[in-house]
Amino acid sequence: MSDVFISKEGVSFMEKNEKALYAELDAYIGSLPTKQGALISVLHKAQDIFGFLPKEVQEYVAEKLDIPTSKVYGVLTFYSFFTMTQKGKHRVNVCMGTACFVRGADKVLEKFERDLGMKANTTREDGLWSLDALRCIGACGLAPIITVDGKSYGRLTEDDVTGIIETTLAKEEAK
Amino acid sequence: MHKTRLQILICGGTGCISSGCLEVEDALVAALEKHGIRDEATILKVGCFGFCEQGPIVKIYPDNTFYVRVEAKDCEELVAEHLMKGKHVDRLLFKSPITGESCHHHMDMAFYKTQLRIALMHCGMVDPENIEDYIGVGGYEALAMALNDLSQQEIIDIVKASGLRGRGGAGFPTGNKWQFGLDNKSDKKYIICNADEGDPGAFMDRSIMEGDPHAVLEAMAIAGKAIGADEGVVYIRAEYPLAVNRLRVAIAQAEKYGLLGDNIMGSGFNFHVRVNLGAGAFVCGEETALINSLEGQRGEPRLRPPFPAQKGFWGQPTVNCNVETYACIPLIITRGADWFKSFGTEKSPGTKVFALAGKINNVGLIEVPMGTTLREVIYEIGGGIPKGKKFKAVQTGGPSGGCISEKNLDVGVDFDTLTAIGSMMGSGGMIVMDEDDCMVNIAKFYLEFTVEESCGKCTPCRVGNTRMYEILERITQGKGKPEDLVELRELGQTIKDASLCGLGNTAPNPVLSTLNHFMDEYEAHVLHGKCPAGACKDLVNYVITEKCIACSLCAKACPVNCIHPTGSETPNGKKKYVIDQEACIKCGACIPKCPPKIGAIVRE
Numbered sequence: 001m002s003d004v005f006i007s008k009e010g011v012s013f014m015e016k017n018e019k020a021l022y023a024e025l026d027a028y029i030g031s032l033p034t035k036q037g038a039l040i041s042v043l044h045k046a047q048d049i050f051g052f053l054p055k056e057v058q059e060y061v062a063e064k065l066d067i068p069t070s071k072v073y074g075v076l077t078f079y080s081f082f083t084m085t086q087k088g089k090h091r092v093n094v095c096m097g098t099a100c101f102v103r104g105a106d107k108v109l110e111k112f113e114r115d116l117g118m119k120a121n122t123t124r125e126d127g128l129w130s131l132d133a134l135r136c137i138g139a140c141g142l143a144p145i146i147t148v149d150g151k152s153y154g155r156l157t158e159d160d161v162t163g164i165i166e167t168t169l170a171k172e173e174a175k
Numbered sequence: 176m177h178k179t180r181l182q183i184l185i186c187g188g189t190g191c192i193s194s195g196c197l198e199v200e201d202a203l204v205a206a207l208e209k210h211g212i213r214d215e216a217t218i219l220k221v222g223c224f225g226f227c228e229q230g231p232i233v234k235i236y237p238d239n240t241f242y243v244r245v246e247a248k249d250c251e252e253l254v255a256e257h258l259m260k261g262k263h264v265d266r267l268l269f270k271s272p273i274t275g276e277s278c279h280h281h282m283d284m285a286f287y288k289t290q291l292r293i294a295l296m297h298c299g300m301v302d303p304e305n306i307e308d309y310i311g312v313g314g315y316e317a318l319a320m321a322l323n324d325l326s327q328q329e330i331i332d333i334v335k336a337s338g339l340r341g342r343g344g345a346g347f348p349t350g351n352k353w354q355f356g357l358d359n360k361s362d363k364k365y366i367i368c369n370a371d372e373g374d375p376g377a378f379m380d381r382s383i384m385e386g387d388p389h390a391v392l393e394a395m396a397i398a399g400k401a402i403g404a405d406e407g408v409v410y411i412r413a414e415y416p417l418a419v420n421r422l423r424v425a426i427a428q429a430e431k432y433g434l435l436g437d438n439i440m441g442s443g444f445n446f447h448v449r450v451n452l453g454a455g456a457f458v459c460g461e462e463t464a465l466i467n468s469l470e471g472q473r474g475e476p477r478l479r480p481p482f483p484a485q486k487g488f489w490g491q492p493t494v495n496c497n498v499e500t501y502a503c504i505p506l507i508i509t510r511g512a513d514w515f516k517s518f519g520t521e522k523s524p525g526t527k528v529f530a531l532a533g534k535i536n537n538v539g540l541i542e543v544p545m546g547t548t549l550r551e552v553i554y555e556i557g558g559g560i561p562k563g564k565k566f567k568a569v570q571t572g573g574p575s576g577g578c579i580s581e582k583n584l585d586v587g588v589d590f591d592t593l594t595a596i597g598s599m600m601g602s603g604g605m606i607v608m609d610e611d612d613c614m615v616n617i618a619k620f621y622l623e624f625t626v627e628e629s630c631g632k633c634t635p636c637r638v639g640n641t642r643m644y645e646i647l648e649r650i651t652q653g654k655g656k657p658e659d660l661v662e663l664r665e666l667g668q669t670i671k672d673a674s675l676c677g678l679g680n681t682a683p684n685p686v687l688s689t690l691n692h693f694m695d696e697y698e699a700h701v702l703h704g705k706c707p708a709g710a711c712k713d714l715v716n717y718v719i720t721e722k723c724i725a726c727s728l729c730a731k732a733c734p735v736n737c738i739h740p741t742g743s744e745t746p747n748g749k750k751k752y753v754i755d756q757e758a759c760i761k762c763g764a765c766i767p768k769c770p771p772k773i774g775a776i777v778r779e
Contacts, residue, residue: 037489039471044413044452078473078630079454081413097375098570098606099532101620107762114734135455135624137414138378139193140532141227141539152193158764 021049022060029064039065043076052083080135088123088130090168092116093147097136104157105144109133111158115165179217181258182236186299187220188227188385189378189417195246196220196231202250203233210254219308222298222386225540226286229269234281234299241281242267272536272558285555291518292542293526294342294502298386303421306428309389315434317508321397322442325508327357330401334504336512338524343369343460343497344575344601345677346523346590352494355484356402359492364404366395367488367495369465370411370418373457374573375624377604379528380498382540384411384418387502388425392448394504396435399446402494407448410465413455422450457574457628460602461676462495464630475630476676497602499528519545523589533570533606536561546587549579553607564609567708568692572601574621574628575681577688578614597688599681613710614693615700619647621685629678636679639670643686651711655701664690709778712761717754722775725749729765729776738765 028045032038042065046057053076062069076082094100094109109120109131116129123130139145142154148168153160183203185196200218207213224232229243235257242253245267256262268277269284281287292298301308309315321330335350356364368391372380384391395407411419426448429435437445456474458464463477466488487493503525507515516524523545529552532538536558543552549569553559560566568578571588577598579586586592590600608617622644631637643666646659667683667690674680690697699705706714719729719738725745730738730752737758742751754765769776 037469037471040454040468041452041471044454075471075473079456081453081455098573098604098620099376099538101375102533102606102608102612102617110762111734135373135414135457136375136377137189138372138381138530139190139227140376140378140530141190141230142193143532143538145193154193158762 024049025060026064035065039067039072039075040079043072043082047082052086054084054086085123086127089128090149090172091130091132091147093132093134093137094120095135095137095139095143095145096133097138097140097143099140100136100144103143107158108144108146108156108161111161112165115161179215180237181212181216183216183218184221184234184236184299185218186222186224186230186232187303188223188230188382189415190223190227191230191232192417194230194244198247199231199233199245199250202247203254206250206254207258209251210259212254212258216258219302220304221300222303223295223382223540224281224299225290225295225382225542226281226284226537227540228536228538238279239281240279241269241284243269285558286537286539286541289543289547289551289555290541291526291544293506293515293518294383294499294528295386295540295542296506297390298382301387303386303388304424306389306425306432306434309387310432313509314389314505315393317505318393318396318400318434319440320508321400322440322444327401327403330397330508331357333508333512334401337507337515338512338522339500339503339507339515340523340590341497342499342503342527342602344572344599346600349496349500352484352496353398353401355482356398356404356492356494359485361492363406363489363491364402365488365491365493366398366402366404366407367462367465367469367483367493368395368407368409368501369460369462369495369497370409370415371453371460371465372412372415372498372602373460373628374575374602374604376532376606377530377573377602379530379540379603381412381415381418383498383502383528384415385421388418388422389429390505391422391498391501392425392429392435394501395448396439396446397504397508398494398496398501400444402492404492404494405445405447407446408469408488409448409450410453410459410469411450413452419450419452426450456630457624458630458676458678461678464676465495466493473630475632476678478675499603520587520589522591527588527600527603529603529605531557531605531607534560534564534609534612535607543588545589548585548587550584552588552605553584557607560607560609564611566607567610567612568608568614568617568689570598570606570608570617570685571604572599572681572684573604574624575599575677575684576601576604577684578608578617578692579688580692582692597691598684611708611710613651613706613708614689614696615647615706616651616708616710618686618689619644619651622647622682625678625682629682633673633675633679635670635673636675636682639666639674640679640682642666643670643683647686650697650700651706652713653700653704653711655697657701660690660694660697660701715761716756716779717759717761717763717765718777718779719752719754720775720777721751722773723751724773724775725751726770726773727752728768728770732764732768734762734764735760 058072062072118124120133145154233242233245278284331353339349340346459468459474464474468474483493519525528542570578629636667687737755740750742753
């Protein structure tokens with residue numbers, strides 16, 4: 001298991017006992033009326049708990065559900081919601097749905113790539129930022145729209161990007 | 176239910192939450208308390224009003240005033256003026272873009288005038304988290320009729336007579352689907368609600384589930400009675416947390432009131448509903464792929480036949496309909512098939528919900544009778560194209576649909592007419608594009624989506640679409656050849672004919688429809704190396720002309736520092752600026768910085 005866990009809220013799990021996380025997953029699997037067809041629900045729960053689905057978690061799920069690890073891997077790589085890599089402390093999601101695209105979301109995404117010095121759909125090496133292009137968050141009235149750590153910013157232009165990054169970092173310092 | 180003198184309705188859809196409606200709610204509560212009238216007003220967070228462009232929206236009853244773009248800082252004035260003194264706060268009313276007049280009531284607005292709400296009837300009217308609100312507007316009456324007064328066949332006959340066609344895309348007659356479900360005998364049958372709304376730019380189903388979840392649950396129970404199923408599953412995108420939550424609240428309330436669960440209304444009929452989260456795969460909107468996903472498998476389509484109504488979920492007869500289809504059912508049962516058929520066209524009765532977005536003034540969720548023309552939708556309801564730009568195309572049906580040009584704007588929209596002009600209804604996304612959008616680039620955008628979302632099971636879709644995408648990429652880079660255009664057509668037709676499921680059968684539509692309606696743009700790219708809309712970066716250069724006054728504003732705005740004073744001299748002896756074409760990333764940031772009266776930077 002990799003040594004640092006960072007949750008969606010940016011809280012380090014270092015202190016938290018790894019066993020407790022597995023116990024939470026166990027409790028969920030135990031509460032299911034049947035294991036038949038439950039794989040996707042279990043993966044949802046596991047990603048909720050661990051933040052991502054590394055090999056160790058996949059193997060654990062396979063054993064608990066009594067199915068081959070290859071099947072777990074096959075299913076999780078099929079669905080874009082599941083991730084095998086850890087996300088950054090701050091998560092930027094740029095909506096690239098059609099409505100946002102025709103209103104210039106590609107320019108906003110490129111600006112983030114330049115300002116953060118990283119490519120879309122990756123996590124920066126220092127673990128501070130994840131930048132993802134999303135399908136559609138369905139808030140087309142505010143196109144182009146992004147979310148940063150769960151907060152939405154709508155009707156953006158590329159000129160707004162630098163300010164949003166600064167605000168996000170300033171909030172962290174204030175903490 | 177709400178016995179207070181005043182009712183304040185706040186739109187609580189995802190769009191309005193993103194634009195800050197939760198802060199507005201808090202500020203309203205604070206203002207009401209400050210003025211000592213908290214007891215006199217009920218605040219309701221309701222489903223989507225549809226006018227997302229103008230959110231957050233606040234509606235005040237009893238005088239039915241419609242306020243737009245309300246912010247937290249406006250709430251004090253709203254309470255002090257409107258609620259205390261009975262005066263409208265004019266600056267928060269919607270202004271007609273044509274006459275400039277303020278509109279007090281939503282029905283005065285062009286956006287709402289031609290709309291007709293059936294599937295969305297209760298959205299923006301009831302509190303979705305309170306079942307009593309839904310019962311108060313006649314909710315669960317249809318279920319009571321279905322359980323007590325109608326036989327299974329009678330229910331199906333009403334749905335058949337209404338002519339309702341599946342709102343998920345293909346338009347298959349819903350009554351016939353239910354009939355198959357009834358005729359296939361089994362001890363165990365299932366009802367599925369397809370809420371895996373994967374089209375980018377579409378949010379119809381999400382809005383219905385967020386605004387009126389009980390209508391969907393009621394309809395699923397009616398379908399359960401009709402075919403003899405006792406279990407229902409809503410397969411919903413995990414990306415819709417608010418809709419998921421409201422559905423779960425609604426299910427729990429309905430069970431508590433005895434409207435779902437065992438022995439519903441004492442009739443002996445049992446029906447349980449649960450929510451199942453999708454995991455982000457567009458192909459799972461296809462019903463057999465959805466069933467595989469429900470069973471915990473990769474969401475790959477199955478060969479049909481057998482159809483789900485014969486062998487579906489866990490091999491049992493299964494009826495699967497889309498959210499909007501279900502939302503029409505309760506009203507069809509209570510008001511009758513003839514009532515429903517009085518709207519829309521002969522072959523496509525009723526209404527259709529569209530998510531109107533893109534380059535349009537009034538972005539939002541709309542519902543119109545089938546047969547309404549695209550021109551009415553775009554220019555009357557949608558308020559036309561922003562910034563006085565010229566209309567170029569409207570795209571319907573998402574990645575499975577096509578682009579429709581100006582010449583077909585007077586076509587009345589229904590399932591068959593859209594297919595006839597090379598597009599399709601799809602689930603109801605409608606994206607408007609203007610003169611700045613390059614149709615080749617748009618076709619590439621959609622194809623990139625399908626290539627990523629193709630499940631890989633069948634070769635025409637997996638390989639064919641990838642090849643088409645590569646050709647489009649070449650064309651947008653200026654490396655296209657004339658024979659590429661022929662190749663695109665041939666490949667597209669083969670993929671349509673030979674793919675296994677609906678995703679592959681329709682994937683080439685965006686390319687084929689743009690080839691048909693916008694051939695001139697493809698030719699400009701291939702034959703002349705130009706992108707007329709200026710969207711394809713490799714075919715565009717930014718150049719500073721002799722008009723430059725060496726003010727340096729553009730150089731300061733350049734993100735890659737590629738603009739330098741190395742040109743000829745201006746009259747006052749300064750060096751004019753020049754863009755280093757090698758280093759330029761073609762972001763266009765310099766153009767708006769050049770003072771408009773100078774206008775020295777051009778895109779060519």
